[in-house]
Amino acid sequence: MSMHDKLRTPLKRARGLGSAKDGTHHFIVQRITAIALVFLSIYVIGLVISLIGGDYATVRAAIASPVNAVLLVAFVIATFWHAQLGMQVIIEDYVHTPWLAVTSQLAVIFVCVLAALASVLAVIRIALGA
Numbered sequence: 001m002s003m004h005d006k007l008r009t010p011l012k013r014a015r016g017l018g019s020a021k022d023g024t025h026h027f028i029v030q031r032i033t034a035i036a037l038v039f040l041s042i043y044v045i046g047l048v049i050s051l052i053g054g055d056y057a058t059v060r061a062a063i064a065s066p067v068n069a070v071l072l073v074a075f076v077i078a079t080f081w082h083a084q085l086g087m088q089v090i091i092e093d094y095v096h097t098p099w100l101a102v103t104s105q106l107a108v109i110f111v112c113v114l115a116a117l118a119s120v121l122a123v124i125r126i127a128l129g130a
Contacts, residue, residue: 026085026088026089029081029085030082030085030086030089033078033081033082033085034082036074036078037075037078037079037082040071040074040075040078041075043071043075044071044072044075047062047068047072050062060126063123063126063127064126064127064128064129066127069123069124069126069127072123073120073123073124076116076119076120076123077116077120079116080112080113080115080116080119081112081116083112084108084109084112087108087112088105088108091104091105091108
């Protein structure tokens with residue numbers, strides 16, 4: 001490091017290097033999933049309320065409807081995607097040990113993907129009558 005570089009402030013050294021090009025995309029995707037979840041949550045709550053008191057066959061027939069099945073799958077995917085994005089931000093902000101941060105990120109991704117796949121499989125099995 002030359003004498004000239006030692007006299008620069010951290011801000012001066014960082015200027016001109018550009019951004020990491022990832023933060024804006026993450027922010028936008030998290031907001032999109034949040035907006036989608038507002039509407040999908042209203043739909044799912046309405047569906048659940050309409051099925052209160054229904055027997056097993058009625059609930060199964062309602063979930064087997066193509067519109068309901070597609071919207072439930074969209075709800076599940078958006079929920080777990082949004083959860084993974086949120087947990088990623090929390091881990092990045094509050095976990096400062098590198099190995100623990102990487103392990104936590106991998107665990108969150110694994111759990112969210114596994115739970116989303118299990119949930120989608122359950123909806124598809126009900127929708128197809130299996």
